[in-house]
Amino acid sequence: MRRIEVAGPQPYAVEVGPGLLACARVPQRQVALIYPEDLPAEVVARAQASLSPVVTVAVPARDECKTLAVYGHVLSCLAAANLARDGAVVGLGGGAATDLAGFVAASYLRGVAFYTMPTTLLGMVDAAVGGKTGINLPEGKNLVGAFWPPAAVWCDTDTLASLRPEVFREGAAEAYKHGLIADPSLLGRVLDPEFRPGGALLDTTLTDAIAVKADVVSRDLTERGERAYLNFGHTLAHALEAVTHHTLSHGEAVGYGMHYAARLSRALGGEDLTGHTLAFLRWQQPAPLPDLDFDALNAYMARDKKADSDGVRFVLLRALAQPYLARVPEGLLREEFEGWQADVRALS
Missing domain, CATH: 3.40.50.1970 (Rossmann fold)
Incomplete structure (x- = not known):
């Protein structure tokens, strides 16, 4: 134990x-x-x-x-x-x-x-x-x-x-997210065949992933600062869940949302981490998305919990384990949404 x-x-x-x-x-x-x-x-x-x-x-x-x-x-x-x-x-x-x-x-x-x-x-x-x-x-x-x-x-x-294999892979999205924002050693382990129920990497990888969140919330319980970083990928993810009436699972939505956030991060001058997020999506094999309308999704993103009176803030990455909060112009959100859609369509 x-x-x-x-x-x-x-x-x-x-x-x-x-x-x-x-x-x-x-x-x-x-x-x-x-x-x-x-x-x-x-x-x-x-x-x-x-x-x-x-x-x-x-x-x-x-x-x-x-x-x-x-x-x-x-x-x-x-x-x-x-x-x-x-x-x-x-x-x-x-x-x-x-x-x-x-x-x-x-x-x-x-x-x-x-x-x-x-x-x-x-x-x-x-x-x-x-x-x-x-x-x-x-x-x-x-x-x-x-x-x-x-x-x-x-x-x-x-x-x-x-758990069905797809439900286990769904949950892996949060562990992979913790690798992107804080502990890059998790990235390879989450995609390793031994990260599975009964696998040799299950307990240690699970414990290390939990430790990332425990460390953050120990310092910031009520999300006044760095706890917001735990929402990497979640701004789009929650919108996807809403527009699909929760037929898309949370973990699958986070997988898709992390790739969108990685594209935004790159567009704003950060390290290109889209190879990592695409590798995760290929491993996770999320359910295909329906046709999506940016304006419908953007309406939900505007109600994101990280939003304030000045608008929506996204969790982005300057590099692995270097998260930050930023406002993104709507024109860039729309442009990267088009590129994101092309990326995820290519997966199926």
């Missing part, structure tokens, strides 16, 4: 290794367990056996759970079960389920303890660490939420064996 410490006002540990669901324990006597309805029954059973929840709520899979309606339903279930303020909410599943569970924990009775048990690569590398919780609105992704750090995170790598 490997352990990563996350510092800050509410420090906690992320544990990585096999068999962690069976040995996870929380000090609270009352526990609410929230998980996606498509999670394998044996995974749910292991969590229930270790936690003995007083209420268990199954929610729709993936981003279908991150709605105001589902959020309200879960809160009502906790209230009906009389979950007390000294109780805890545990999010089990992928990043969408843990995002929802965290927001429930942050807002129910004005805040109860929160724990996460991510079961996907995407959830382990990204969503479970850092305390960002929230849900989506029709107007955009993650527009409602709260910073609510977990008390502990258990990444049971045994759960990754149940």
Whole structure:
């Protein structure tokens, strides 16, 4: 088992290794367990056996759970079960389920303890660490939420064996992103055949990828500065998710979004890193994109969380591990969008 410490006002540990669901324990006597309805029954059973929840709520899979309606339903279930303020909410599943569970924990009775048990690569590398919780609105992704750090995170790598190969590759986008913005040693390892469930590089690569995010959020929990760098590729990615009504997965959207950000970085004088982002897309094999309209996407990008009263800011790279924030003229955004579309069409 490997352990990563996350510092800050509410420090906690992320544990990585096999068999962690069976040995996870929380000090609270009352526990609410929230998980996606498509999670394998044996995974749910292991969590229930270790936690003995007083209420268990199954929610729709993936981003279908991150709605105001589902959020309200879960809160009502906790209230009906009389979950007390000294109780805890545990999010089990992928990043969408843990995002929802965290927001429930942050807002129910004005805040109860929160724990996460991510079961996907995407959830382990990204969503479970850092305390960002929230849900989506029709107007955009993650527009409602709260910073609510977990008390502990258990990444049971045994759960990754149940993932379809394309779902594992989807989650690798966040690990590859951490290589681009902070730890270039991750780039080759993520694309290595041994980075897979049960593979020789799984635990060390996963731990190092999590450590990148842990290091950043330890210094900047509420995204006042460098935490924004973790959104490399996400400005376009969230727009792609919105215009495709979330039929495009988050990890696939991030893969596409990283290549767009690499093109913008090059256009503004940065090192040409498009070879890296294209190599990742070839490895990831994301779902083909429909015909896209720049103006429709740009409307969603304008509501990006990094935007301020002066407009949208993109996370770009001067070189590997040298991220920065910049405003990009709309004319350049449109021009690079055309080149980006040509690049991704050539992949299929």
